Amino acid sequence: MTWIDVSQPLEDSITTWPGDTAFRYEIAWPMADSGSVNVGKVTMSLHTGTHIDAPFHFDDAGQRVIDLDPGLYIGPARVIHLPGRERIEATDLDGFDLTGVERLILKTDGWPNKQEFPSHIPELTPSLADRLGELGIYLIGLDLPSVDAIDSKEMAAHHALARNGVHILEGLVLDHIAPGDYELNAVPLPIVKGDGSPVRALLRSLD
Ligand SMILES: N[C@@H](CC(=O)c1ccccc1NC=O)C(=O)O
Numbered sequence: 001m002t003w004i005d006v007s008q009p010l011e012d013s014i015t016t017w018p019g020d021t022a023f024r025y026e027i028a029w030p031m032a033d034s035g036s037v038n039v040g041k042v043t044m045s046l047h048t049g050t051h052i053d054a055p056f057h058f059d060d061a062g063q064r065v066i067d068l069d070p071g072l073y074i075g076p077a078r079v080i081h082l083p084g085r086e087r088i089e090a091t092d093l094d095g096f097d098l099t100g101v102e103r104l105i106l107k108t109d110g111w112p113n114k115q116e117f118p119s120h121i122p123e124l125t126p127s128l129a130d131r132l133g134e135l136g137i138y139l140i141g142l143d144l145p146s147v148d149a150i151d152s153k154e155m156a157a158h159h160a161l162a163r164n165g166v167h168i169l170e171g172l173v174l175d176h177i178a179p180g181d182y183e184l185n186a187v188p189l190p191i192v193k194g195d196g197s198p199v200r201a202l203l204r205s206l207d
């Protein structure tokens with residue numbers, strides 16, 4: 001098996017959105033007390049590390065995690081490299097033949113040090129979302145904590161992607177991933193009312 005882990009490890013030091021719930025793992029019921037087992041407990045925001053967004057995250061009428069087809073997050077995915085950009089727009093895809101691609105993963109290199117939450121990241125534009133919709137791409141993954149700018153309140157990219165039927169996978173670790181074709185496995189947990197879910201994201205080369 002040659003699955004490559006492209007997830008951020010969930011440990012207490014993982015960064016979160018400023019002001020959001022910190023990740024914490026504790027042993028709620030240690031063996032010394034229970035007599036037989038350690039029982040862990042996790043406190044976290046659902047938008048921590050490598051995770052998917054459900055449309056309810058940015059739309060009160062949007063789908064919750066349980067409403068999303070898990071198959072969105074399992075299957076062939078194309079990784080392309082778009083480094084050093086302020087924004088990523090439709091024309092940035094011009095040099096790529098994306099015929100038949102259903103899941104697209106952007107390696108932007110825009111969050112180089114995952115030990116620190118970034119103050120500034122590249123943003124996706126609505127024009128890119130429209131192009132993805134035209135191409136029939138239904139999943140966008142990227143190595144950033146958001147598809148919008150950190151200080152965005154409008155969430156224009158989130159909304160434009162949703163309008164085009166494109167689902168969102170954020171916070172991937174792609175430093176060790178070369179552009180190419182892979183099989184992706186990044187299924188969310190069945191958090192019934194969830195506005196998002198952490199995922200264990202894995203890639204396996206198809207090239
Ligand atoms: N867009 C980010 C999360 C986000 O925007 C956020 C997460 C937690 C607390 C506040 C947030 N945004 C505030 O404007 C995401 O989709 O994960």
Ligand SMILES: [Zn+2]
Nearest residue numbers: 047052053196
């Ligand atoms: Zn999110």
Ligand SMILES: [Zn+2]
Nearest residue numbers: 053146147170
């Ligand atoms: Zn998001």
